[in-house]
Amino acid sequence: MKTFLTVAGLTAALATPAFAAGELNIYNWGNYTNPKLIEKFTAETGIEVTITDYDSNDTALAKVKAGGHGFDVVVPSGTYIPIWVGEGLLMETKPSGMENFKHMDPQWIDVAFDPGRSYTVPWQWGTVGLTVNTSVYSGDPNTAAIFLDPPDELKGKINVVPEMNDVMGLAIHYYGGEQCTGDKAVLKQVRDGLIAAKPHWLSIDYGTVEKYAKGDLSAGVNWNGASFRVRLQNEDVVYGYPKEGYPVWMDNVAVLSDAKNVDEAIAFQNFVMAPENAALISEFARYANGIKGSEEFMPADMATAPEVNIPADLKEAAYVAEVCPPEIQKIYTRIWTDLQK
């Protein structure tokens, strides 16, 4: 019996690393987390990480709101942070007092969605624009006409990401409005324009890097980092910034208020603010990250990539994405349903 106990004790001791071991359950967008980042985190802290994917802000919000999810960390877009905070879903972890906070780029500290950073730390930021294969269409990619009034060469080869607010925002700006507008004249144009354009689209889908690279798709609404990853596989592909207006977004690491592994989650928030770690995030998903000094750890092609460095003449057209009031959101949902039917 005694031998048995000793053996059992020994096995347990061997199975767990010597340092503070724990678990961490991260709920993040699909194809977005660098496995190397997680390996490094586990190597440094001994914390075992489990990652679960979601495909949209709303999926994540609905699942966490429903409860019983078991996640500790979530990575919502800035537009959604006020909702998460308002619903009491996030823990006030005060990242501003953390050791690595000094690395944060000052322009991302006093953001509207989390002034002074009481809940969240940056994961990555980027833009929504257009991916265009120049071997199919050599015209100007910097216009939302690419998907709203497509040239003949691109018809039937277009994908639109099913992100209602981003697509509505692009269309509203194309027809001369501002994001979250309730102007019925503009919205009527938006609805009619979108519905008229839809027959020229091939799909309304996520996860399209391969399809653009292989030529199944020739153009579409896309995120800049995703478009960057396409270009690395197919150099004919460029990224366009719609001159009529395009959204800038930031995804942020937050700890859930009902997290079971709070210390581990906070350690992760601090971890991703270290420049060499933030660089790993960007190296994989190809977006900028909002951490000073991370550039020197990044692959050289990030510094010059047109997908990450917005051209000076198109900077003006950028707008920081906001969440629209519920009554406006209702109208947008109706237009979106009409579009998808």
Added chain:
Amino acid sequence: MAETREISAARRRWMLLAPALAILVFAASGPLLIVIMYSFLTPGDYGGVIWSFSTDAWFNVVAERDFFDETLSFSDAHWSIFWRSVKLSLMTTAVAFLVGFPTAYFIATRPKATRDIWMLLIIIPFWTNLLIRTFAVMEIIRNEGVVNSVMIGLGIIDEPIQLLFTEFAITLGMFYVYLPLMVLPIYASMERLDFSLVEAAYDLYASRWRVLKRVIFPLVKPGVIAGSILVFVPSLGAYVTPRVLGGGKQLMLGNLIELQFGQGRNWPLGAALSITLLAIVMIALMVYVRSAGREEVSHG
């Protein structure tokens, strides 16, 4: 004395039934009641519900008020999605029957020893995850997929035909995924079929078509009905297949419901649509079973 024994026997039966009944009541009716309740509440601003009574969700299932000119009209989007769901499910069921019936007949007429091997071939794909089977269909019909590459290679076509992201793709996907559900019940009926009846029919100079129509089909009809229901019902509520193969452009009911719980942030409407889906299934089953039953009477 005998009476008490009878009572205790009855009680014992009830007690044995109790776990099954409890599961039925709590696991089937409970969630359904919650869904019904939610459909009569007001949507929360960011998902969820507010506890105040409203029939708006039910109103919005069938009708909509135009937000530009306030006119009332049928909810065109919802109706077209209902119609697509019913249409594609019926087509899936029909194709599954046309392929499944001869398959089941073929297997049932093999020698006993080899039947199990054929059945295994039908069942093996069923062991594979639904998502993987759906992605397999996608790989076959995509522009650079097997079908298009072979046809281009043979010089039948010059440019790939767009098969993926069409209603055809959804129907094909559902047909492939649900085919075993058609074959298995038909085979079960077919296996019990007394083939000496078929011989007798031939002896009485019945043509092949007549034997199929008047002898085989009536006898395996319960299997056909069961198979059709098993294919039609999950097709109607399919979510993964239209999502992956329809490219988000051809919504079916399952996707419409998901939209309301996600980006739409209208849980009551999602709940009302779920119950509508359930109602369509019930009505379809009742019509089907009743018409099938009536035919039987007229034959008798």
